[in-house]
Amino acid sequence: MIAYIKGALKFKTTESAIVDVNGVGYELFIPLSTFCNLPDEGGLVDLYVHTQLKEDAIQLYGFLTPEEKAAFQLLISVTGVGPKLARNILSGIPVADLVNAIGSSDKARLSTIPGIGAKSAERLILELKDKVKNLSKTGVKEAEPRLKDTLSNDIISALENLGYKVAQAEEAVRKARALLPQSPFEAIFKEALKFLSRKQA
Template identity: 50%
Template structure:
């Protein structure tokens, strides 16, 4: 099993990256919380990795912190929650917010994540309530990606959020609201983060 990877970052997107480790390119799926803190292309990146075995493939999931990886493993232990949904949860909620929602039994908060309905949210809250105490606080993610064109910025944010499962119409309206209260063009990661705050408030 691959538990960690350090290599040259040759490709990055909000949902996955490619790490070149001694000439071998590894595709690693990531949550937005990890995307926020990725270095520039061709710089070295280090991730905690969970190896997911399927009948037809071996998939790698990478995380900036051990807490994120632990939260991912806990989420995938819940009936009906696969790796894709677990990444969606970690993209929408920080580990502390996730832990707080589970401990409080806040099904409505959990159900704001795309793909997580009330039943799935209830299972997460019920099955993980006694387990989330083992999670600590993740490192604060730093945003560093900036775009020269506001239209390109919004297009990239729209694509990232739609890939997470949000409806295009909802995302466009949310990005419009965020833009109206922002004095200057934000970093892509800041724009996505602010939009997610609005979207997860339902």
């Protein structure tokens, strides 16, 4: 069973990445939080891996931090939550926020995650409230954001000038660039504004 992988990043999308390890390419399904922090293609990457065994296949899920992997494994232990939904949940909320929302029984916050309705939020709280305490005790670490490039910084500065906080702007830009990875300033800026507007609605 593969638990960790290190190699050259050959290809990436918002849903998966291919890592070359000594000439063998491994495809890993990834959450958006991992995608946003991957290096450029050709760069070295190391990922924590959950191996999902199916009747006809073996699927690998990759994460930048062990805490993110642990959260994923907790999520798939919940009734009705499979690997795809668990990955979508981690794409829609940082691990620290997920732990806090479940620990505080914040059904409203959980219900804002795409694919999670009121009943699913209740189930997450019911089945994981005690379990996330162990995760929070280990100290949840978020992947360091890679928003060091000039384009991202320019958009973040523009959003700050409109009155948004740095954390809000960074989150919006990460999501916008994930959707529009090759787009120019104007398109990413507009997409980031749409995201911020939806959050305030």
